[in-house]
Each structure stands twice: as C-alpha cells, then as structure tokens.
Amino acid sequence: MRLFFRILNDSIAQALSQMRGNKLRTFLSLLGITIGIFCIISVLSTVESLERNIKSSFEKLGEDVLYVNKFPWAEDPGMNFWRYGRRPNLDYRDFQAVNARMPETGLASLSTVVGMRTVKFGADDTRAFVIAITENYEDILNIDLESGRFFSLLEHQQGTPRAVIGYDVAENLFGTANPIGRLITLNGLKVQVIGVVQKSGNDLINPVNFDRGVLITHNFGRRIANLNATSYFGTQLIVKAQSGVAMEDLRDELTAVLRAHRRLAPAEDDNFSVNEISLLTNILSNFFGILNIVGIVVGGFAILVGIFSVANIMFVSVKERTNIIGIKKALGARKPVLLFEILLESVILCLIGGVVGLIFVFIALQLIGSALEFEMILTIGMISWGLLLSIFIGLLSGIIPASIAANMDPVKAIRS
Secondary structure (H helix, E strand, O other), X not given: OHHHHHHHHHHHHHHHHHHHHOHHHHHXXXXXXXXXXXXXXXXXXXXXHHXXXXXXXXXXXXXXXXXXXXXXXXXXXXXXXXXXXXXXOOOHHHHHHHXXXXXXXXXXXXXXXXXXEEXXXXXXXXXXXXXXXXXXXXXXXXXXXXXXOOOOHHHHHHOOOEEEEOHHHXXXXXXXXXXXXXXXXXXXXXXXXXXXXXXXXXXXXXXXXXXXXXXXXXXXXXXHXXXXXXXXXXXXXXXXXXXXXXXXXXXXXXXXXXXXXXOOOOOOOOOOEEEEHHHHHXXXXXXXXXXXXXXXXXXXXXXXXXHHHHHHHHHHHHHHOHHHHHHHHHOOOOHHHHHXXXXXXXXXXXXXXXXXXXXXXXXXXXXXXXHHOOOOOOOHHHHHXXXXXXXXXXXXXXXXXXXXXXXXXXXXXXXX
C-alpha cells in the first residue's frame, strides 16, 4: 500500500511537472479531451433534462387516462389526413354513451376547444382560449385551483353562464383584486367567475397549461359557438381508469362501447382513435435517443483527437525520461510498476481535461436553463460517466508509451 501511494505521488508530481514545463503543448493536447467531454456530457445532460421536463409535463395528463380523437397520435396526420378526416367528429352523444355504460370502469369527460376569444371586464380586456368541458374534467386532469371552485353537476346540466379562468387571465383583468363572483363578458354574454386555476410551472411543454384559458360548461359553450363545427381537431373524449382497472381492459371496453354506439359492423374498422400518453413518450424516447447518438458521435471525434494528443505527450514524456527509466530498472523496478506509473500519469492528465470539460458543461447548462426558464441539471450520474470516460481515455492514450517504457533495456536506456 505504501508503494502504491508513493507511485501515485510521483505520478501526480510528474504530470504536473509536464504541464508546467510544456504549457502550450499540454494545453493543446488536453483541449481535445476537454472539448470531447464537453460535447458528450453537455449534449447528454441537455437531452436528459429536456426529456425529463417534457415527459413530466405529459405525465400530468395521466398514465391511467385514454384519449379518444379522430387522429391517432402515433402517426403523422398528413400521411392519412383524408382517411382520418372523413371520420365523424366526436360529440356530446359519444360522451353520454361512454358515461352511461362505463361508470364502474372509467371516469369520462368531453372537452372542445372553442378557440381564442376576447374576454372583458369593465374597460379591461384580454385574449384567452376558451374550452367547453363536461363534468369530471378537473378530476381526470387533476387541475388545482388558486381560488374558488369548479362547476357543479347542476351547472353542467343547465349550461349556467359561469367560468373558471386561468391565472394570467385573472391577473390581466382584475390585477390583485379577487375575481370570484365578478361578471366578465364573453361573446357579448355576461359570465360569472367562480374559480381561478392555479398558475402552471415553468415546464418547457405544458399540455395542461390553463394560464391563458377560460373553462366553461359544454352546454353553455353551445350558446356561444357551434361546437360540432369547432370539433374537427379540438374535441377529445378523455376516460380515466377507475381504481383497480387495467388500462388494457379499459381500452377494450371503451372501444366496444364506442363501436356499439356508432353502430359499426364487426368487419368495419374503428372510426376513432384511442390514444394514451405512452404513445407520445415512446416517440420522444426515440427522438431523444437520436440526439444522444449525435452528441456521442460529435464528441467522439473530439475525444479521438484528444487521445492522439495525450498519447503524444506521453511519448515525449517517456522519451525525455529514458535515462531515469533505465536507472529505475537497473535498481530493480519491475515492469508492472513502470507500466502503472506511466498509465497513472496519463490518466491524471486526462482527468484534468475531463474536470475542466465538466466545469464548462455546468456553466453552459446554467446559461441554457436561464434562457429557457427551466431547470437544467448536471446529474451525479453524468459527472461519474464523464470522469470514467476520462479515465478510459487516459488508459487508452498511455498504454503504448507505458509498454515502451516498461520494456526498455536498462543498459541502452541509461546510455541514451
């Protein structure tokens, strides 16, 4: 153990001596390692942070929820646009059928994006997207309120002119005043505010962001817009599995109920698509996997240059120390000791380059995170991966120079 620490100390001293004695050569040689580690770890960390952020955003939609749409999520809509476009629009009758026949299996709701509308309060106005919803919507998507309440079942059934508004809409219209109970104007009609949705976070993509939205009941929505005309893309039926119900069973029953309601013959294809969040997350995983490969390839070329650069340093270092190596061998130094000493020196040099690269990665991620306004993190796993990669590069760079040093003839080495 004492011998190991002595070799470690000598190797560190020799590595630092090489860096001090040949600053420009060392800088240029380690630059490749630094750039390579920076490229690989920065890309992998950025992709991991983006993937985690986006997937966590989609998970807010619920992993136990099915979404019925005209178009499937797993396909490019443009490829079979006319085929899917001919499908009947989802409507309130579809919701009633599912809601009536699946009470023990799933919790259902229908939502239709009415579109952008001007919302007024007194002399103030703001633009907001209006969504007409049926009962259970807030429970399925786990929507939290800043203040007030959601619609009652009676308000849903009677189409009472009431609204739950987003945080930004409330701030633009009412400022710091309490909006609950106030009357806003929507499409020329007076609508009472009964709730304010809690402000969404800083997710890069937030599919349940209602900050600039206005939620109204579906039956009231019929009074301000033709919901069947707006439902080409903007209407979807969402069904959440009840406790203990498997997603496959929920999908099968939902499909059977919709096929029976739409009177489809056994040989006919479904004229609707049942989607779930896993379809989106799988697509994202494939996309981010490609980005990871690109980052590894780009960083790999930089690291390849760095390997030859560090190997060049070690060749020069062995050449300059040939006489000393010969004396060590003459005094009884064994091949494994010399091999370990040179390899350790090479690893230390690469670790220095790798640490500098990781520092640059951390700085870059903080800048990107500040620009995009969400957290970019350099995980312990990525730091460990970068350090292990640096060690591997050091071993690869130093193996040939170390073998040359270990196999030197002591007499010839001393005479040189």
